[in-house]
Amino acid sequence: MSVNAATVALGDGAEAHQQLFASRVRAGLFALFTLISLWITTSSSGVQSNFSLWSDKIGGTNLPFSVPVDLLWGGVTLIFGLMGLFQFIRGAAFKWRLAIGLISPLLVFALLARLLDGTTANLTVFFTSTLSFAIPVGVGALAGIVAERSGFLNIAIEGKLLFGAMVGSIASSITGIAIAGPIAGALFGALVSLFLAWLGIRYKVDQIIAGTVINIGAVGITSFAYLRILQPYSEFNRPIGIDTIQIPLLSEIPVLGPILFSLSPYFYGSVGLVLFFTYMIYRTRWGLRLRAAGEQPSAAGTVGVDVVKLRYRAMIIAGLLAGFAGSFISLSGTGGFGINTSAGKGFIALAAVIFGAWNPIFAFGASLVFGMATAATTLLSGLGVGLPPQILLSIPYVVTLIVVAGLIGRVRAPASAGRPYDQG
């Protein structure tokens, strides 16, 4: 806070001490990783990793290339080493999250290369499945950010994803209109979110308990509805497929075209939403008041901002977003809704929020990293390569765990998140 923070009351000193300790441990971890990377580098000399990309469209012309694995790992070793060095020198001031964010794509790639051990893998598929994971998580994280920035701890993202998935599938199947899915999913998500907000604001129910209630209820209701209605009457669960959009001109760029510019409209919608809300949060009046409500609600209240209404509105937006994200799960690909189809993505979204320090763009970046890890897992287990599938499937969750543990370090959450506001 202020100048003489070093010797003040117990609380403050402990905080600074903790940060220093944390940074030391991180430096040690980086050093460890450096050594491990070095070992992997030496043990992969001579191994070639073979990749292929589709150069014009999905399932089109194959473009193979290969990279020596030891080169990849040499690079990783170097970077880890540098990170460890900087972390040690700069201490708590080192932007380690940014560093990890930047290295993780390379790391995943290198791990993939090592585990493949020569088997050819199609990277285009890898990238597209990364995105299909990142979209619900990233938009879910956006939902979490909007809510928490306003001061409401929203841990019910998982539940809203499930509801959005189910309602979206049903709507799309009944109406036969593709866009009915996301709209219905979003609206239902907003309803659920409103209920959650009502419990937490009006009745001052503990926000974590209220969120858990929604999550449990969601699993119960959606599973129940699936078994009772969707399974026997499967015409309610056959959503209209959503075609990919081919962006003119750009989608014809070799290699990049199939990867980035001929994707599902969901992807472009999600990116649009992320960018839109980043702008809104940081550059508009609404965003300013939102952040004030989350950090110091009394500051906003005493200048006439209606904090309670603001939080309700933020929660509705969060619900719309989460429901939308949920609809993606059941509407991308085929098959519609299945029991527990979100598989914890809502909680991973929460981790993305923390890792992205409550910034939508960083959180989306974190979701991409999670997506890469999951995609790598799917790729490997599909090829029957490397570690047993269960270990691979655990990776997203382990990564989340590490992220939330912050590799030991505290992030600054909106100061008033979780605390009900008493207006006068």
Next chain:
Amino acid sequence: MNTLRQFGSKVRVPALSIFVALLIGALFLVFTDIEVLGMLLSDPLGALALGFGRAASSYSALFRGAFGDPANFSKALASGDVQLWARALRPIVESVVASVPLIFVGLGVSVAFRTGIFNIGGAGQFAMGAVGGAVAALVFGAGVIPAPIAILLMMFFGLLGGALWAFLPGLLKARVGASEVITTIMLNFIASQLIFFLVSNVEFIQKPPRIQPVSKELSQFVDLPGILPIASLRLDISIIVALISAVAVSWFLFRSTRGFELRAAGLNIAAAKYAGMGASTSIITAMLISGAISGLGGALVAVGTVKQLSPGIAGSVGFTAIAIALVGGTRPSGVVATALVFGLLQHGGSLMQVETSIPIEMLLFIQALVIAFIAAPDLTLGILKNPFRRRQVKAAK
């Protein structure tokens, strides 16, 4: 009479919550019946009659599955035949069996809640305890060591497995402030993957011919003695251990200095610190105990009741336990009582599923409602007591 009144006031909100939740559940049943919905416009009265009739028979199945069929009881009384008695008593015995894991995990979670920690990882801790117990059974069972000692070892490793799995979230929360909600849930997922891995790849554990992802028949290794005179009623010592655990937890919380510290920390952390109690130790201790109890339950259930280890061993026990801890008022006696009620619901639910094809996930929905009502007592009391009182409160604001 004072104690009766006290009992009444403690039981009032939980009982009301369960009752109202069941009511809403019935309504939900009626209105998710496609046939009923289809008829609603053409023949509303007939539709409602059909709907409520079906709901009634579902609930009848629920109660018969939970407590037993009165017809069976009268037959058994008339003849005195042991087999008939077994048939009559089986439902309620199975309900108690179903409540055993709920008691354990409910106790575990409630210890954490008492200290102000949201341990959502009951399922994972239960599962890891199952792993510990199963492995111990496989290693020490089947005559390698005298049976009673093998049983004790099995329980010990169950405790250990669960405690270990809860240690990490506790440590992270104490040292770093990491949200235990996220860490415990992540560990739940990891635990189920781990079990999957173990029963699919580790020859020592896998059931021959190593095709299905299940473990060997654990009863071949360790067999828990049943406690009822009728052999076909399978209530074993795990219920006794569960009740002993409840007493132990109660004793710990209210009779030991450590328990005293945990309770103080959960109620008012500032005053606790001022009284010289360490916050970190309290958090870690609470999580260790919490995980240990869940783990013990896992071991007993895996080895004794289910008799094998499989990835779905924990089922929905984790979430149910949260509901139980909240409803039971985090007092061990309340937890046991609520767990028994939920055990009745659960076993009744399986009969309901068989007879009327209502999926058992229905119960999750009811649980969520129950938690919601408990957590918002004003809402609950307001709904039933006096709709006008709420408006008065609003005006005064």
Next chain:
Amino acid sequence: MRLELKQITKQFPGVLANDRISISVDKGQVLGLLGENGAGKTTLMNILSGLYRPDSGKILIDGKERTFRDPAQAIDAGIGMVHQHFMLVPVFDVTESVVLGNEPTKGPLGSFDRATARAQVAELSKKHGLHVDPDAKIESLPVGVRQRVEILKALYRKSDILVLDEPSAVLTPQETEELFDIIRGLAKGGTSVIFITHKLNEVIAVADKITVLRRGAVAGETTPEKATASILAEMMVGREVQLTVSRSKSHVAEAILEVKGLNVLNDAGALAVSDASFEVRSGEILAVAGVQGNGQTELVEALTGLRLIDSGSVILEKKPFPAGSPREIATAGVAHIPEDRNRDGMVKGMTVAENYILNTYHLPPYSKRGILNRKAIAAATEKAVKDFDVRTPSIHTDIASLSGGNQQKVIVAREFSRNVRLVVAAQPTRGLDVGSIEYIHKRIVEQRDAGAAVLIVSTELDEVLALGDRVAVMYEGRIVGILDAKDATRERVGLLMGGVTK
């Protein structure tokens, strides 16, 4: 614009905060509102700023009656409130903080027009001589600058009336002088200012007229020309016959607590207690008077282990003081009756018995090897409940259901149950009924007669004068005077409390 508050009355459960108070301020006038704690100033200002509504009375602006249902309406009417505890968002910068709630926007999305806002803030700052850096982050600013931001907030909303609640409480003397210049400038420009304080010199220096509040009512009105510090002090603290707790003369022995040059920092890193030196001897009560916010809280926290000592020495019974560890301090024989019993003193949800052993549970006979000895605990609690006349249905009742007085008795019983050499009591009778107050006073005197040293910190002047064998006064973190009981008249203490130290 002319502001009038007429016959404002506000009742809270158990206390009449405002009793038919009438004040008025003209355009460009500075009104000094003087009073000590509990005089009703804050309640009055909360009514004016729209946070509360009066039970009766009128607010008139330029002769027209106004009612405010929420702060937004008060702000619209031109009333700008600068609270004692700043309402600023630490991560925002100055520009954002000033314009929050009235932000200039452009475009269809309501984009924040930062350039315009910044220019407006800069202009306003220059016009009124309130120098701030529009881009600085609030959390990096010293307190005096933050206050300027708060003032700018009010001015940005074109307030005609500026209300400053104890503004100098967080300022250095130089910053206070600067603040006075700003106020004079504002007044000249036509803004009316209401300046709330307990500091006599300040009100004389900057106000055009002075209204003194005491115990919720207006005690007098005057101007700086007519008033002297003594007159104001008398108005502020009154001249009534004070209550005395009957007690025998103290038998004073050796010093138990010796404090030399004590410096304690507050949470913001500023000096809350500055160079305090005093001693408390066995068999005497040293009562520390002073308006809330002059360092008493931090002093007590330092002496009871809730806050670290920055520098200086504290010696307890000739032994070094185990600073920072409440448990060790308690073991060394210090009894602490905390200021905020709800937060530090007791655990609601636990029983009377459990609270009674809250900091002794780990010691014999209450526990042995980690197990609580319920019989011993119950017996001790029963005895304490009887000795201290605690009204409770049973020792196993939740302490939350006891009245404030009985809760405090449990705390006192607990603290006095140990071997007590030093009693540190902070606001021991705050919020209690008369009967409980008398009782607690009696027990404190008992401790003193038994040979303990007693340090009482209280903002209730009556309590201080009734109990103190010696009276110390804290002002702006310093001990500005230590008087013997016979010299401690209301007037003298009042002057010291108001900062007049000659």
